[in-house]
């Protein structure tokens with residue numbers, strides 16, 4: 001929300017982070033102050049568990065309760081309640097690390113957070129400006145230091161070095177690609193990219209755009225991964241020459257969109273679905289080449305996790321061509337991450353470019369123990385080992401994903417065009433509708449249908465039935481006060497008609513508020529678009 005409303009909330013998040021750390025016997029908890037791809041005037045906060053995962057969902061409820069307390073007495077009572085419910089030992093130590101993105105409101109909000117942490121005698125270390133995935137990385141490094149699973153050196157430098165070293169191993173000896181252009185959304189990604197490039201040296205040629213982290217109102221403005229994906233437009237200030245490869249990061253550099261222009265300079269987008277299929281296909285081929293299995297000779301299980309926003313064509317491709325098991329979860333990476341962890345190699349990406357590849361401990365052990373009978377097997381094993389270092393295991397990471405894509409393209413000497421031609425996206429559109437109460441919209445079946453409000457799902461189904469390859473669903477956003485409408489159909493025009501008919505139905509009959517956007521269609525009681 002607007003950053004000037006967040007002071008007291010940050011204070012309560014400080015209190016909660018202390019309780020969470022104590023509940024883990026003093027393990028370090030991460031706090032990231034960011035509003036990601038949202039406008040510069042907004043801000044927000046993300047909490048990170050000791051191994052770098054997102055906050056346990058039960059604790060989201062506690063965060064909400066604390067944020068909504070209206071008096072000191074209520075706050076004290078709510079804290080006592082959490083302490084009792086979770087049997088927290090208040091004598092345990094509490095350690096917090098905090099970082100922020102480049103929003104001007106960040107510094108003051110970190111100060112509020114520190115006040116909250118200190119109010120409960122917690123210890124807090126400020127990492128200053130970081131990307132969200134860097135903070136996740138650092139949190140995991142701190143908590144695994146001096147253990148057999150040590151994740152790395154808990155510094156920004158350690159992060160860049162780990163990624164760059166792994167990348168260099170994978171691409172060594174292979175011809176390089178032309179320079180990659182990176183749209184940094186005028187955010188923290190610009191800082192991180194610059195540092196990363198120093199470590200990569202000549203191994204990756206990069207040019208960048210939208211790197212102004214001090215300009216007023218420019219963060220995510222007409223640039224960055226979300227703008228590019230939703231608007232299906234090239235970012236401002238980023239001129240794409242023919243055959244140019246580019247990518248867009250979001251405001252906290254945990255999402256990536258890959259862009260390519262064809263010979264006529266026409267813009268093509270390769271989203272999270274395309275990245276996921278590229279990664280799954282490549283890793284499967286390397287596992288085969290390496291001939292690596294579990295110690296009992298059972299195969300490593302590769303799986304893909306998608307959400308309802310995955311393009312229907314990508315799902316068909318995964319099922320029919322790649323033949324990888326696919327699981328669907330509700331929207332939000334916390335759901336995808338959890339499911340991906342059930343595989344030996346769990347590839348998860350939201351269509352919007354947020355995702356990663358998780359390697360199970362058993363898979364990492366198998367890579368470590370594999371010896372390889374010939375040069376080809378040995379090389380494939382080395383690549384798999386390096387991939388598990390290159391790919392951030394804690395959370396979706398735009399820079400790590402960027403290097404993964406580049407490494408795969410270098411290894412396979414594949415052009416963007418070849419990658420893109422694996423399958424053709426169905427036209428899709430995403431819109432939002434402001435409603436009086438988004439809580440009135442209750443999704444089921446991994447967000448693909450609604451059980452509430454009564455009657456809406458039938459009306460959506462009636463519209464979808466009119467279009468070949470039509471698909472549409474409505475769900476309440478978990479991060480904004482809106483409901484989202486997503487549709488696909490065989491042509492762009494049909495997709496737009498379906499999207500705006502459903503937007504019109506939601507707005508007119510299910511609680512739309514504010515000005516009615518003129519693009520929303522009017523639909524009569526019999527379901528005819530007027």
Ligand SMILES: CC(=O)N[C@H]1[C@@H](OP(=O)(O)O)O[C@H](CO)[C@@H](O)[C@@H]1O
Nearest residue numbers: 309331332333350352477478479480
């Ligand atoms: C359709 C869409 O892109 N939704 C995004 C958005 O969630 P909503 O619950 O749709 O507001 O923000 C989440 C956090 O960044 C991200 O995980 C998710 O994919």
Ligand SMILES: [Mg+2]
Nearest residue numbers: 036250252254
């Ligand atoms: Mg983000």
